[in-house]
Amino acid sequence: MRNRFYFQPKYFLYWLLVFALGRATFLLYHLSRTAELDVSSIVRTFIYGVRLDGSAAAYLCLPPFLLLIAAGWFPRLRAGRIIGIYTGIIGTVVTLLTVADLELYRAWGFRLDNTPLQYLNSPAEMAASAGSSPLSLLTLIFVGLLLLGYALYRRLLSPLQAQPPLFGKLRAVAIAFLYSLLLIVPLRGGVQQIPVNQSDVYFSTTLPFANHAAINVPWNVVQSLPLGELKQNPYQYLPDTTARRLVTQLYLPAPDSATAPRVLRTQRPNVLFIILESFTAKLVGHLGGEQGVTPTLDSLARTGLSFRNIYASGDRSQKGIVALLSGYPNQPTTSIIKFPRKTEGLPNLARSLGAVGYASSFYYGGELAFANMKSYLLAGGYKRLIERQDFRRRDQNSKWGAHDHVLFARLLQDLRQPPAPFFATAFTLSSHEPFEVPMQPRFRGTSETALFRNSVAYTDHALGQFLRAARQEAWWANTVVVIAADHGHHLPGNSGGHEPEKFRIPLVVTGGALRANAAGRSIATYGSQTDVASTLLAQLGLPTQEYRWGRNLLAAAPAAAPAGFAFYCFNDGFGMVQATGAVTIDNDARRIIERDSTATPQQLQLGKAYQQQSFDDFLRR
Structure with missing residues (x-):
């Protein structure tokens, strides 16, 4: 009818x-x-x-x-x-x-x-x-x-x-x-x-x-359609041959790089990779930030391996995850994760470790559909994804999903009978806006900065509880734990969108698989999220050739950047940080935004070359 x-x-x-x-x-x-x-x-x-x-x-x-x-x-x-x-x-x-x-x-x-x-x-x-x-x-x-x-x-x-x-x-x-x-x-x-x-x-x-x-x-x-797809590189600062030569110099192994120290006791430890939402160095005590906000991270720096001068590759979660897991740099006005057919060709720690028998899993209390993260993770080789829908309804107690203590509890429970070896990645969310956490405020005030500070303190506390429990598990003795932030934050201090302070983040390595002589070591070299995958794989004795935009942070720095370097993107510009200082460029106006008096002309050229060559690579994928 x-x-x-x-x-x-x-x-x-x-x-x-x-x-x-x-x-x-x-x-x-x-x-x-x-x-x-x-x-x-x-x-x-x-x-x-x-x-x-x-x-x-x-x-x-x-x-x-x-x-x-x-x-x-x-x-x-x-x-x-x-x-x-x-x-x-x-x-x-x-x-x-x-x-x-x-x-x-x-x-x-x-x-x-x-x-x-x-x-x-x-x-x-x-x-x-x-x-x-x-x-x-x-x-x-x-x-x-x-x-x-x-x-x-x-x-x-x-x-x-x-x-x-x-x-x-x-x-x-x-x-x-x-x-x-x-x-x-x-x-x-x-x-x-x-x-x-x-x-x-x-x-x-x-x-x-x-x-x-x-x-x-x-x-x-x-x-x-709105994403568009450029056919020509808008960041053509230098002749291609010059840009290619300069970037190549940034990744040339130093003469003594073969003597890079091993910090792990075993060749095939379990790998636990923890990515902290919005953890800025400005709130991390051992990095010179505010004291008392991150006692867990500060304690790990005293007993583990810490890196003092690490910078996020971009300013969003999806950009940080690609940089950390694929060692791939960010783009100023877009992100490669928006193009699944491009990300399918990226290297990924899950795939690299899976090739030698690691069982991979990714834990997140929110929705992995956000910003195409799910397609990126599956294409990258992750075999098991745990996200918001996999938590009990009553445990989805955050605007974004399950709070971090719930995430860590689920991770600990699943690892009680883990496959061996395992590669587990956990991505926190509670320190994301609106900074509502299930803990009594540790710091006074109701301003956005105070709320953010308390949310970081909560996640640090939840991380500490998880690690204390994990140390009692049988798998801990043969596990390396890598802890890094997905990106920095403009708070506290309302850092400008281009300022290096906004992009500086913590990177700490701990776990039972860490050698005793690595405990308490502090690494001063300048580096980026894009270097983390290469550093980890080098420690495991695995190939790093696919990760051409990363270098081993424990090896000697290249002659072109004797103390290392970090490149990051913002909308629409880039920053290049070295021990000599920082320089930031507006890509639209083709002019310097800020430049430390100690930053060298060569450093500026290296930044321009890196921007040009990395975007060329993005276009070709």
């Missing part, structure tokens, strides 16, 4: 079916790849993919739903005909994108996004890319999908029933408006805190093709 007021939910369902048909076509077209999936994985491409399908469907439903609100007040409006024409046009575009993606995926290995727009000014290159495509087959698929979409529309939605004569206009408008309002939920991909993104449909830790199949192509194309 047809009813006018069933039309809107059925219209939404229509688009879900169209997208499911497109996914089925993708799986059939790439049958050789689909055959590698088990039945469960194939089914999950549809189950997980429905969130992006629903988001795309909701956007496509908005114009017809708004038209039906108007039609409720003006019953003679030919809404059915207008919606039919609209659906035909949009359906043709969706089908075109679906079919174009079939062959482009075979050639490129990633789902259709804004990349083809790069070829609009180069028709010869576009023709070359399409030259080997089976155009007859693709045309047949295109026509077939159009006909199936038309038949489905006729069967499900046509014609639009007239408004019942005795049905009041106000009531008709209210119903149509209510349906329109309900679109907010699928638009966001659900009622969770973070709107849906590509990470939400990634579910496989071993089969990238399964994750790719779950992506909704029209959604992916539209979502990628």
